[in-house]
Amino acid sequence: MSNRSRLLPRRSCLSTPGSSDRFLAKAPTAKADFSFLDLEDSVAPNEKVAARARVVNAIRTLEWDERVLCVRVNAWDTPWTYGDVIEVVGNAGERLDEIMMPKVQRASDVVAMDLLLTQVERNCGLATGHIGIEAQIETAEGLINVEEICAASPRLESIVFGPADFAASIGMPVTTIDETIHHAPSNPFTYVFAKILMAGRANGLHVIDGPFLKVRDLEALRYAAQITASYGFDGKWALTPDQALVLNEVYSPSQEMFDKSFDILDAYRVATEKDHTGALMFGDEMIDEASAKIASSFVTRGQRSGMRRSPTEG
Ligand code: GLV
Numbered sequence: 001m002s003n004r005s006r007l008l009p010r011r012s013c014l015s016t017p018g019s020s021d022r023f024l025a026k027a028p029t030a031k032a033d034f035s036f037l038d039l040e041d042s043v044a045p046n047e048k049v050a051a052r053a054r055v056v057n058a059i060r061t062l063e064w065d066e067r068v069l070c071v072r073v074n075a076w077d078t079p080w081t082y083g084d085v086i087e088v089v090g091n092a093g094e095r096l097d098e099i100m101m102p103k104v105q106r107a108s109d110v111v112a113m114d115l116l117l118t119q120v121e122r123n124c125g126l127a128t129g130h131i132g133i134e135a136q137i138e139t140a141e142g143l144i145n146v147e148e149i150c151a152a153s154p155r156l157e158s159i160v161f162g163p164a165d166f167a168a169s170i171g172m173p174v175t176t177i178d179e180t181i182h183h184a185p186s187n188p189f190t191y192v193f194a195k196i197l198m199a200g201r202a203n204g205l206h207v208i209d210g211p212f213l214k215v216r217d218l219e220a221l222r223y224a225a226q227i228t229a230s231y232g233f234d235g236k237w238a239l240t241p242d243q244a245l246v247l248n249e250v251y252s253p254s255q256e257m258f259d260k261s262f263d264i265l266d267a268y269r270v271a272t273e274k275d276h277t278g279a280l281m282f283g284d285e286m287i288d289e290a291s292a293k294i295a296s297s298f299v300t301r302g303q304r305s306g307m308r309r310s311p312t313e314g
């Protein structure tokens with residue numbers, strides 16, 4: 001059920017071209033929280049139709065672990081979207097958790113996908129609502145409509161930024177997506193990150209950053225990922241298994257923050273339940289209900305990623 005995937009971490013979202021049996025076979029061995037098998041931009045137009053069966057075969061026959069499993073279909077302004085959904089969702093079986101929609105422009109794009117999925121699910125024996133939706137924001141129009149998009153369907157699980165298509169859409173003077181964007185004197189991504197994050201969170205969605213194209217420079221990836229991690233994004237796309245390892249680290253709380261969050265929750269519980277006070281000193285910090293909320297979100301995030309509280313002394 002998509003309830004399964006909603007609760008799983010998405011620190012590293014690995015992209016795999018659906019036209020390559022070799023890359024498909026390797027995907028489950030990468031240490032990624034999330035894998036999406038791509039039918040869109042990493043697949044050549046003359047391979048698009050054949051890639052559907054390869055993707056179905058990979059979903060059905062490879063040993064996937066617990067990760068979220070997704071297929072990115074082609075956008076509504078191509079001839080392929082409905083065929084992608086009918087063939088892939090119709091044949092992949094229950095292991096497929098989600099469909100990713102690229103270049104979402106308006107809420108009705110998501111509503112149309114929701115309706116199509118409902119029919120396909122009914123015809124292939126999946127429970128209604130089994131397949132979740134990820135919506136990519138990759139155009140100026142999509143960004144302007146992101147609030148309505150995030151509220152468009154109960155199937156939505158994540159909102160995802162697509163920086164490469166977005167840079168093209170707004171006419172940014174760049175030829176790749178790397179860390180230099182963040183050093184530019186004026187960086188429009190700061191507005192994009194905040195806007196997407198608010199729209200996603202207001203609707204209870206995971207919020208994911210897109211690819212970093214200089215794939216061999218893992219330190220530059222780390223720098224770029226730390227920016228959206230500091231906003232509170234849940235994760236980022238990985239184009240290689242090595243990128244996924246870096247992202248798993250960057251989007252997890254440090255052990256120190258994780259342990260401190262438990263300590264704050266313990267201290268807050270004692271203060272409110274035993275001492276009947278709502279605000280208290282925790283070391284040299286004043287904490288209250290809001291601090292407990294922040295701590296609780298770190299605990300959830302760390303637990304989702306499999307972290308454990310360090311043993312306390314004594
Ligand atoms: C991803 O799809 C991107 O365009 O960055």
Ligand code: MG
Binds near residue numbers: 138162164
């Ligand atoms: Mg794109």
